[in-house]
Amino acid sequence: MTNAWKALFETGRIARTALREQQECIREIHARLAPHLASPADTPPAYAVRPAPLPAANLGWRKNLFSTLFQSVYHLMDVPEPRRLLYGKLIHLFRIWVTSADNLLDGEDKEVVPVVLPGNARVMRQVVAVMAADRVLAEILNDAVAAGTVTAAQRDDLSRESLCRLLPSAAQEATEEGGIAVRPPPEEVLGVIHRLKTGLLFNVAFVGPEIVEPLVFVRTARLRDGLMDFGLGCQVLDDVRDMARDLLENRNNYVLSMLAHQAPAQLEALASRTQTVSDRIYLDVSPFALPAARRGFDLLVSGLRTLGEAGLGYDGAQAESMARAMFPVLDLEGLSIG
Numbered sequence: 001m002t003n004a005w006k007a008l009f010e011t012g013r014i015a016r017t018a019l020r021e022q023q024e025c026i027r028e029i030h031a032r033l034a035p036h037l038a039s040p041a042d043t044p045p046a047y048a049v050r051p052a053p054l055p056a057a058n059l060g061w062r063k064n065l066f067s068t069l070f071q072s073v074y075h076l077m078d079v080p081e082p083r084r085l086l087y088g089k090l091i092h093l094f095r096i097w098v099t100s101a102d103n104l105l106d107g108e109d110k111e112v113v114p115v116v117l118p119g120n121a122r123v124m125r126q127v128v129a130v131m132a133a134d135r136v137l138a139e140i141l142n143d144a145v146a147a148g149t150v151t152a153a154q155r156d157d158l159s160r161e162s163l164c165r166l167l168p169s170a171a172q173e174a175t176e177e178g179g180i181a182v183r184p185p186p187e188e189v190l191g192v193i194h195r196l197k198t199g200l201l202f203n204v205a206f207v208g209p210e211i212v213e214p215l216v217f218v219r220t221a222r223l224r225d226g227l228m229d230f231g232l233g234c235q236v237l238d239d240v241r242d243m244a245r246d247l248l249e250n251r252n253n254y255v256l257s258m259l260a261h262q263a264p265a266q267l268e269a270l271a272s273r274t275q276t277v278s279d280r281i282y283l284d285v286s287p288f289a290l291p292a293a294r295r296g297f298d299l300l301v302s303g304l305r306t307l308g309e310a311g312l313g314y315d316g317a318q319a320e321s322m323a324r325a326m327f328p329v330l331d332l333e334g335l336s337i338g
Helices: 003-011 013-037 062-076 081-106 122-146 152-164 167-174 186-197 199-212 221-241 243-248 254-262 264-273 286-312 316-329
Strands: none
Touching (some): 003 316, 013 081, 013 286, 062 081, 062 199, 062 286, 081 122, 081 167, 081 199, 122 152, 167 186, 186 199, 221 243, 221 254, 221 286, 221 316, 243 254, 254 264, 254 286, 286 316
């Protein structure tokens, strides 16, 4: 990753503070998870479950890029520190829920809750992570009421909305579980499907402020739009990278929809020769992949410029440099948009 992101998190006043706060929140969530991840003392050793140490890498800015951007927004909104830290813990819990769900849906095992289970427990690891995170949510919300950070009514709203706000994204994912029968127009993919699938997840940071800081929340539409654009840009680039997977598994994909509606014969030929989900088939259809990548890049720049202008302390040229740096992060080193 280029020096633009490194400079933001190491020398940018707000982003540097936001990263420290996220690290504090991650450590606390990890400590609170531990008692829920320990088997009873009389469990046979072969069937014991125990918490694992928090890897140091889990606290670095590279692994917390998105979360730190979310945390930075609370500074731009002038949210008091006690509530910033509460929202930061909610961000990490959202990350646990979303990553665990993605692991289950995509057959992956990205670690977000360090835990030791017997056997090759990819699926059960996600189930245990979600159940433990739900218990920690109840703890931190009750503690926030006891400390006077939120009211009991706000606690109840936060508990409910932390799930409800994810349901549209869950519903979108549900429509793809068995594969899609027809590829919708590309603008529908970007403007509707991806806004629910990914863009919404880049706005969950506002769940807390919307409930607890309503007067501040109504003034932050540009921040929400900035994070939405950034999230959509990441998803479009994901679509370029994941064309083979989405083709073989019949999932929605912006580039594949471009092909379906503009060059169906080319899409059919591509399908006949795609063998594995890791094939970089975007290199075979550059007249479609490159404009898509450019659109993703433009969305990244738009989102980053909005956040920079709102007070994160970088200019338009730095926003472009940061957007270009997302290509290797998203495993698209071989794609050049000029």
